[in-house]
Amino acid sequence: MANALQLDQFLCFSVYLAGHSFNQFYRPLLEEIGLTYPQYLAMVSLWSRDDQTVREIGKALSLESNTLTPLLKRLEALALVSRTRDPKDERQVRIRLTDKGRELRKQAEHIPACVVEALGLSQKELDDLHRTMLLVQKRLQESTEKPSPSGV
Amino acid sequence: MANALQLDQFLCFSVYLAGHSFNQFYRPLLEEIGLTYPQYLAMVSLWSRDDQTVREIGKALSLESNTLTPLLKRLEALALVSRTRDPKDERQVRIRLTDKGRELRKQAEHIPACVVEALGLSQKELDDLHRTMLLVQKRLQESTEKPSPSGV
């Protein structure tokens, strides 16, 4: 039990530090194209599917409007996206790539290979890592949303 | 290659989201004892070794004084730690647990088991996860510190 405690302490540290190092690794690469890591993730989401609402992007990134609104305004200021109210539902704001936003994808395309190279993992290991991260996310989110499935 | 790009995009998302979910899971647990996640990590570091300099804690958490100084001042305001200049080297500030800071450990001790339970992983899987996170951190940090080991 002192053992389990110890392990988790290391685990929470290692997850925290891995996230950090991911962020740090991307930073200089993204600096070249003028984006922060969260801005890059929002752009990746839009490159894979254009014309999303703030809420949809938020779902993809696990972020709410309190974080996304200013972030997207910065992307708008960079002329990478446009923000317009949906005429069919004025509550929603639709985010669309501009030509410049689509152009930027080309400059960002070399980045993934840099990460794969730095990690130095095989395809299978990358796959395992990806699956593990998704599982961790799923399990923790389930526990967070409903702390006690058997009612309280 | 469109393949590799796709995989990494998912990977950077999944790592980002796993970090998020970890943070979200800890939040309500830590709220009970009045700490944020980074504050908790600093306290864990001090519980495992008391009387560290800002720099030493920073090394453990991959943080610099620009982040740590205000964080540690908040812990000081909570009366959990003391901050005093080292008489032998006045440049350094030594961080020491107060009695209250040591006491808090008891209230934090149940948290690790919650995480292990939520993850629902075997000891071996937890171990693998931990090792993988450490490896990711190591590889990415190496690449970040010296972008090209074979000179440029």
Place this chain on the structure above:
DNA sequence: AACGATTAAATCGTGTGAGATTTATATGCC
């Protein structure tokens, strides 16, 4: 001992993140 270089914290400005509240629009029920 003196002065340039190094080191440790602290400070400053910008950009996330998150809880709580607010504003504006849409929906449901009578």
Place this chain on the structure above:
DNA sequence: GGCATATAAATCTCACACGATTTAATCGTT
């Protein structure tokens, strides 16, 4: 149709994170 309810963004406040700079103390060399 009219009003309570629900939903989507935006706003506000606080707490990280980080690059860059500043301040203070120590070290190294002469």
